[in-house]
Amino acid sequence: MGKKKPADNEMLKGTMDMLILRTLVAGDAHGHTIAKVIERTSDDVLEVEEGSLYPALHRLEDRGWVSSYWGTSENNRKAKFYRITAAG
Amino acid sequence: MSFRRFFSRRRSDAELEEEIQTHIAEETAENISRGVAPEEARRRAYVRFGNPQLVHEHLWSQNTLTWLDGLGRDLRYAMRTLRRSPGFSVISIFVVALGIGGTVAMFTVVRNVLLSPLPYPDSKNLYAVWEHEDNDTFKHFNANLPVDGGSFLEWQKAAQGSAEMALISPWQNNNVSAEGGKLPELIDSASVSWNFFRVLGVQPVLGRDFTASDDRKEAQAAVMLSHGFWVRRYSSDRNILGRSIYLDAQPYTVIGVLPETFTFASAMSQSNAQQVWTTIGHEMPELMSIFDDHEFLAVARLAHGTTFAQLISRVDTTQKRVKAAHPDPAVHPAAVGHSMLDDAVAAYKTPLYALLAATCCVLLIACLNVASLLVARIAARSKEHAIRAALGGSRLRLLRESLTESFLLAAAGGGVGLLLAWGALRWLVLTRHDINRIETIHLDGFAFAFTVLAVLFAACFSALIVAMGAEDKRILATLQESSRSHTGGGKRATLRRGLLVGEVGLTVVLLVGAGLLLKSYLRLRNTDIGIPTDNVLTLRVMLPEARYSDVAKPAAFFDQLLQRVKGVPGVESAALNTRAPGQGWGGDSLITVTEHPPLPKGVGLDLQRRGIDPGYFAAMKVPLLKGRTFREDERLDRANVVVLSESAVKLCFPGNEDPIGKHITLGDPKTPYEIVGIVGDTRWDITLPPMPTFYMPLYGGGMTSATVMVRASHNVESLAMPIQRIIGEMDPDLPVSGVMTLRETIAHSTVSSQFDSLIVLAFAVIALLLAAAGLYGVVAYLVTQRTAEIGVRIALGARREDVLGLVLKDGLRPALIGLGCGLAGSVAAVRLIESMLYETQPFDPVVFAVVMVTLLAMAMLACIVPAWKASRLDPMQALRTE
Numbered sequence: 001m002g003k004k005k006p007a008d009n010e011m012l013k014g015t016m017d018m019l020i021l022r023t024l025v026a027g028d029a030h031g032h033t034i035a036k037v038i039e040r041t042s043d044d045v046l047e048v049e050e051g052s053l054y055p056a057l058h059r060l061e062d063r064g065w066v067s068s069y070w071g072t073s074e075n076n077r078k079a080k081f082y083r084i085t086a087a088g
Numbered sequence: 089m090s091f092r093r094f095f096s097r098r099r100s101d102a103e104l105e106e107e108i109q110t111h112i113a114e115e116t117a118e119n120i121s122r123g124v125a126p127e128e129a130r131r132r133a134y135v136r137f138g139n140p141q142l143v144h145e146h147l148w149s150q151n152t153l154t155w156l157d158g159l160g161r162d163l164r165y166a167m168r169t170l171r172r173s174p175g176f177s178v179i180s181i182f183v184v185a186l187g188i189g190g191t192v193a194m195f196t197v198v199r200n201v202l203l204s205p206l207p208y209p210d211s212k213n214l215y216a217v218w219e220h221e222d223n224d225t226f227k228h229f230n231a232n233l234p235v236d237g238g239s240f241l242e243w244q245k246a247a248q249g250s251a252e253m254a255l256i257s258p259w260q261n262n263n264v265s266a267e268g269g270k271l272p273e274l275i276d277s278a279s280v281s282w283n284f285f286r287v288l289g290v291q292p293v294l295g296r297d298f299t300a301s302d303d304r305k306e307a308q309a310a311v312m313l314s315h316g317f318w319v320r321r322y323s324s325d326r327n328i329l330g331r332s333i334y335l336d337a338q339p340y341t342v343i344g345v346l347p348e349t350f351t352f353a354s355a356m357s358q359s360n361a362q363q364v365w366t367t368i369g370h371e372m373p374e375l376m377s378i379f380d381d382h383e384f385l386a387v388a389r390l391a392h393g394t395t396f397a398q399l400i401s402r403v404d405t406t407q408k409r410v411k412a413a414h415p416d417p418a419v420h421p422a423a424v425g426h427s428m429l430d431d432a433v434a435a436y437k438t439p440l441y442a443l444l445a446a447t448c449c450v451l452l453i454a455c456l457n458v459a460s461l462l463v464a465r466i467a468a469r470s471k472e473h474a475i476r477a478a479l480g481g482s483r484l485r486l487l488r489e490s491l492t493e494s495f496l497l498a499a500a501g502g503g504v505g506l507l508l509a510w511g512a513l514r515w516l517v518l519t520r521h522d523i524n525r526i527e528t529i530h531l532d533g534f535a536f537a538f539t540v541l542a543v544l545f546a547a548c549f550s551a552l553i554v555a556m557g558a559e560d561k562r563i564l565a566t567l568q569e570s571s572r573s574h575t576g577g578g579k580r581a582t583l584r585r586g587l588l589v590g591e592v593g594l595t596v597v598l599l600v601g602a603g604l605l606l607k608s609y610l611r612l613r614n615t616d617i618g619i620p621t622d623n624v625l626t627l628r629v630m631l632p633e634a635r636y637s638d639v640a641k642p643a644a645f646f647d648q649l650l651q652r653v654k655g656v657p658g659v660e661s662a663a664l665n666t667r668a669p670g671q672g673w674g675g676d677s678l679i680t681v682t683e684h685p686p687l688p689k690g691v692g693l694d695l696q697r698r699g700i701d702p703g704y705f706a707a708m709k710v711p712l713l714k715g716r717t718f719r720e721d722e723r724l725d726r727a728n729v730v731v732l733s734e735s736a737v738k739l740c741f742p743g744n745e746d747p748i749g750k751h752i753t754l755g756d757p758k759t760p761y762e763i764v765g766i767v768g769d770t771r772w773d774i775t776l777p778p779m780p781t782f783y784m785p786l787y788g789g790g791m792t793s794a795t796v797m798v799r800a801s802h803n804v805e806s807l808a809m810p811i812q813r814i815i816g817e818m819d820p821d822l823p824v825s826g827v828m829t830l831r832e833t834i835a836h837s838t839v840s841s842q843f844d845s846l847i848v849l850a851f852a853v854i855a856l857l858l859a860a861a862g863l864y865g866v867v868a869y870l871v872t873q874r875t876a877e878i879g880v881r882i883a884l885g886a887r888r889e890d891v892l893g894l895v896l897k898d899g900l901r902p903a904l905i906g907l908g909c910g911l912a913g914s915v916a917a918v919r920l921i922e923s924m925l926y927e928t929q930p931f932d933p934v935v936f937a938v939v940m941v942t943l944l945a946m947a948m949l950a951c952i953v954p955a956w957k958a959s960r961l962d963p964m965q966a967l968r969t970e
Contacts, residue, residue, distance in 0.1 A: 031107060032114035054104065055146045079110040080103070 024084040162492040184501025187451030189508030194444040209289040216431035217386040219420035235384040237376035246406040250394040254284040258357035265334035274825035275363040295344030303369035311340040315348040317363035336632035353432035353524035380418035417692030459550040494550040502543035588902040596910020598852035603935035605845035608928040618770030621830040623804040628826035630793040639789035661707035662798040666699040669770035682751040699786035715765030727788030731765040736780035863950040867899035879966025892959040899951035
């Protein structure tokens with residue numbers, strides 16, 4: 001396990017939330033797409049750890065900044081889509 | 089966290105699983121599209137995602153009440169720790185229970201008796217008004233003097249518009265006659281102006297209230313019953329309304345029954361004493377037009393927009409006008425007042441607050457003790473803690489364990505304490521009827537809330553001290569202590585010494601308070617009321633004036649009664665007095681000495697008035713100092729003789745002249761009384777100095793109540809029945825009251841002093857024991873810590889006495905500092921209880937000396953055992969203990 005100091009962790013959380021919200025401004029997306037978009041827009045500098053992506057998404061949903069619904073992905077898979085809310 | 093997820097963790101977990109699967113599938117598809125083999129593509133997707141379980145766990149802990157989980161674990165852990173050392177747990181719980189129980193009980197008493205409003209609507213607008221006089225004539229009384237009827241009518245006029253005023257005489261007695269097979273009994277009663285209940289805002293539960301037409305001399309006699317009396321004597325019979333009951337052999341129509349909650353108390357009357365209520369206008373109309381007979385207390389309900397200051401200034405001005413118009417010395421020149429609540433309970437304020445303070449001291453000591461024990465426990469486990477800290481256990485986590493432990497102890501102590509408080513209150517209500525409003529005491533929501541507060545306080549207090557002790561960050565140092573400990577755990581011992589200083593200080597304050605109160609109580613008990621009190625029985629008889637209206641009748645009755653009582657086998661001597669010494673107020677008169685020039689205007693000589701039979705002084709052993717007692721034939725119209733008490737002579741004849749043969753008058757200058765003798769002083773109330781008294785022949789006529797006093801060589805109580813039988817034979821309709829020995833009388837009037845002193849003493853002893861236990865604990869701990877060091881010292885040739893002295897000095901220092909602090913604190917504390925002391929100086933040197941000696945002896949005793957053990961250490965064994 002990483003030995004990150006709590007302060008760094010905090011920053012990561014805030015940054016991750018912002019990145020996710022920015023991604024969702026462009027349109028609804030599911031977890032995988034969000035991860036890809038974030039990596040691409042940051043020119044692959046940021047590698048999204050899925051381990052923190054999903055907790056972050058759920059946290060945002062609890063706060064009411066994003067909402068979710070089950071839909072079908074581009075590859076015809078059942079996927080959970082996230083949509084940014086007015087609060088987000 | 090989200091409660092939605094918290095309560096449907098299983099479902100949201102499944103959703104997450106699905107989501108993760110989608111993600112993996114997308115990633116795999118992407119990898120395949122890049123040309124990777126499906127198996128490999130899948131593996132890479134997993135590698136990239138990381139451990140899905142971790143995501144699960146992360147989300148789970150995000151959605152759970154971690155602290156609740158942790159709390160449960162802490163609780164279980166603390167329970168286990170406490171169960172492992174049951175001795176420690178039981179003692180701590182008991183100590184805390186004692187502190188909390190005492191504090192809760194006293195808080196409940198203070199709240200119910202002193203603070204909660206009286207059971208009348210808008211009771212904060214109700215005030216009691218008394219008369220007031222600040223001169224030598226009435227120096228034996230407190231600030232409140234009863235009110236006269238004439239003045240009251242003036243007040244009522246003056247207060248019109250700003251307050252409604254009513255009048256009550258709460259200290260009356262009535263014979264309830266034998267009716268329908270019930271025994272006659274003497275009851276306390278009150279006479280009131282018709283609007284009294286209206287002013288208080290009380291309505292009868294049955295029947296009607298008095299009206300103005302009941303409050304007249306010619307009205308048909310009407311009576312209202314207290315609820316208790318109605319239930320007890322008339323078995324709650326609703327048909328009692330309109331029926332007649334006999335009070336002092338006169339018929340009274342029952343018009344109403346008061347509510348069960350109704351009670352009336354004042355500075356001079358007990359709550360719940362009065363059984364029946366009559367009107368002043370019917371009972372004593374003659375008193376309403378005169379200004380020198382003070383039989384009442386006024387109550388006032390303020391009108392809206394009036395302050396009490398306005399009312400009392402109006403009343404006071406009126407009273408000054410009354411005094412100007414009637415310059416008689418018996419007319420008082422001023423009026424004072426307080427809220428009715430204060431009036432009823434002012435006398436208990438200091439003792440109750442003092443007891444509350446004492447219980448708070450015990451609670452504090454209990455907390456200090458538990459904290460000290462916890463600190464000791466942590467110190468003993470310091471290595472374990474250091475290891476855990478080194479391994480990454482968070483300091484808060486470790487601290488939380490002791491917090492939980494102290495909280496558990498406090499909570500258990502609170503539970504037991506609540507039971508103790510309940511028991512203590514039950515006992516208090518049963519033993520202390522003499523406190524007004526004591527019957528209102530009950531454990532209520534406030535008491536429970538207070539208990540919770542006390543528990544939190546106790547827990548936080550101990551925890552805070554423990555936390556202070558645990559500030560020690562030197563993990564390494566603690567671990568190194570294991571190799572060679574010299575000053576090991578010194579810091580924690582310092583903290584414990586500090587706690588001890590506080591504990592000893594509080595103990596000293598309690599001890600000083602207890603010592604002073606006890607000394608005052610003993611002084612009171614040993615006060616001489618003026619006659620020997622052993623084996624004297626008293627019984628009171630009141631003859632109803634209606635049947636003993638002729639002047640000669642009461643005299644004949646009493647004479648015959650005395651002769652018959654003297655004939656009862658076992659009676660050594662018997663006598664009659666209108667009021668036995670020590671049994672309270674028996675009436676007073678303002679007198680003038682005929683041979684002296686008239687006194688300046690407004691000055692009077694106030695003497696207690698007693699009627700006695702000629703043999704009283706000899707029978708009750710009141711020393712006859714000069715002259716003679718009455719002769720048998722000095723009765724009825726030949727009874728114009730008096731005997732003065734010693735202090736009455738001092739008051740009336742300051743010029744050292746011989747009073748024998750001189751005359752006094754009681755208001756009427758045409759009937760002078762010749763002074764024939766001088767006797768020793770007796771006290772009317774053991775707690776008060778003797779008042780100047782004059783004695784008149786009981787057979788002079790006009791006196792219808794008397795106390796039979798009999799003296800026997802032993803077992804005087806057994807004479808009560810034969811004497812009551814004689815009275816019953818002479819008049820079956822006559823109740824006998826006040827059947828008690830003089831010893832019981834004295835015990836009765838010293839009960840509050842006894843109660844206060846014994847309770848505080850008990851607390852002080854408990855505190856002393858706790859402090860001793862604390863001291864012993866610290867010294868024993870230090871000795872254990874320093875075993876190796878002491879071993880080295882002894883091995884190097886230190887003498888046993890040196891070691892003994894070393895340890896003793898170490899233990900006695902906190903005791904001495906605590907003693908100093910405690911003495912300083914006592915200086916403030918004794919000021920608070922000064923008013924509770926009887927003939928005892930607040931800085932009584934004997935009490936302070938005894939406290940110091942006791943405390944030092946306790947400290948020595950607590951230290952000597954571990955110190956002795958230390959000095960007997962076998963150096964070889966000590967050095968091997970590592």
